[in-house]
Amino acid sequence: xxxxxxxxxxxxxxxxxxxxxxxxxxxxxxxxxxxxxxxxxxxxxxxxxxxxxxxxxxxxxxxxxxxxxxxxxxxxxxxxxxxxxxxxxxxxxxxxxxxxxxxxxxxxxxxxxxxxxxxxxxxxxxxxxxxxxxxxxxxxxxxxxxxxxxxxxxxxxxxxxxxxxxxxxxxxxxxxxxxxxxxxxxxxxxxxxxxxxxxxxxxxxxxxxxxxxxxxxxxxxxxxxxxxxxxxxxxxxxxxxxxxxxxxxxxxxxxxxxxxxx
Numbered sequence: 021x022x023x024x025x026x027x028x029x030x031x032x033x034x035x036x037x038x039x040x041x042x043x044x045x046x047x048x049x050x051x052x053x054x055x056x057x058x059x060x061x062x063x064x065x066x067x068x069x070x071x072x073x074x075x076x077x078x079x080x081x082x083x084x085x086x087x088x089x090x091x092x093x094x095x096x097x098x099x100x101x102x103x104x105x106x107x108x109x110x111x112x113x114x115x116x117x118x119x120x121x122x123x124x125x126x127x128x129x130x131x132x133x134x135x136x137x138x139x140x141x142x143x144x145x146x147x148x149x150x151x152x153x154x155x156x157x158x159x160x161x162x163x164x165x166x167x168x169x170x171x172x173x174x175x176x177x178x179x180x181x182x183x184x185x186x187x188x189x190x191x192x193x194x195x196x197x198x199x200x201x202x203x204x205x206x207x208x209x210x211x212x213x214x215x216x217x218x219x220x221x222x223x224x225x226x227x228x229x230x231x232x233x234x235x236x237x238x239x240x241x242x243x244x245x246x247x248x249x250x251x252x253x254x255x256x257x258x259x260x261x262x263x264x265x266x267x268x269x270x271x272x273x274x275x276x277x278x279x280x281x282x
Contacts, residue, residue, distance in 0.1 A: 023053040023121060023197075024100030027108055028090035033064040035245065036108040040073045043106075047118050058094040060084040087193070088210025088219035095209055100200065105209070107194040109245040110137070116240035120197040123185075123237055131202035131232025132224060134191035135240035136182060145244055146176040148188040148236040151225065157272045187233045193220030194244045199232075206230045211278075216264065218271040225279060 025043065029036045036057060043055060056077045059066045061084045069076055079097055081090060091105055102124055104117065112135065120133045137147040156175055159165040165172055173179070180186065203209055206226045210219040224234045 021054060021099040021101070022051045023048075023102045023104060023117070024095070024098035025053065025055045025104045025106055026058065026091050026094035026098065027056070027106050028058045028060055028087055028094065029064060029066060029108055030060040030062045030084060030087075030090070031064060032108045033062075033066065033069075036064075036066075037069065037072070039106060039108045039111060040069065040076060042111040042113075044073070045114055046112060046116070047114050049118070051117070051121055054099065056094045056098055058090045060086075060090045086212070086215035086219075088214050088216070089212045092208050092210055092212065095200075095203070103198045103200060103203075103209070105193055105196045105198060107244070110194045110242055111245075112195060112240070112242040116195075116242055117197075119240040120237055123235065124197055124199060127233075127235070129231070129233045130235045131199050131227045131230075132191070132234040133197045133237050133240075134234070135195050135242045136236070136238035137192070137194060137242050137244040140243060140245050144182055145192075145246065146178075147192040147194065147244070148177055148180075148182075148186070149190055149192075150175055150177060151189045151221065154276050157268070182236075183238055185238065186236050188236045189228070190221045190224030190234055191236060192244070193223070194246070195242050196220065196223075198223075202227060202230070202232050206232075213274050213278075214271045215267050216271065217268045218275040222275060222278070 027036060027039060056079060058079045058081060060081050066078050079094060081093055095103055116135050123133055124130055137145040139145050159168050159172055198209060209223055211222050227234060
């Protein structure tokens, strides 16, 4: 099989349904494929998806093991030579999968490719980035960032017009096509130590260390209805009130401890 599409659902059934509807419109001509929804013990009625999308395969995790490990579960139960990791709030345009798939087939060094992502209002979403410094998350989460705008602009690649294909450090895991052959060399797609956040950064870093490229492909388009829920509220309050903020901070420490020698 050519391609396995993996979507992890956790209390996002409406967005998962929209994501699947977009996939129904996608051009899979010449691409043998499967679509897998992994439900992370969400309590959602995921079985109802089969009414509208009968070809979708549903895998139910007994526990919410996080975004990365949920995707790993889908990957372990998939058959494609290539894997499309797709968040339920990401809706790809018709030709996006064809564009990414052809590129992956034609460029052996490309281990990961990602599309150009737009916000729901049509504005650019900064989905390709440079590897963060230890202090980057602090600047992004606090008012200190306004004094270090140059660093944050460099992090989000504001110097790049986002109109041409380019090898980048990493891309948001909202929509990534990955070669299974690469994973067989570098290990699981996502390190299970990261419950949520930084698992995509870590994947791209491991790929780079193994000699593979992460490639941003703006010809492939998608919309990511991204809420940045972990960044809502003041950071010193969110630590106590926002579970996603705590997960983000925990993953930040784990990531930099793992890559502390670089």
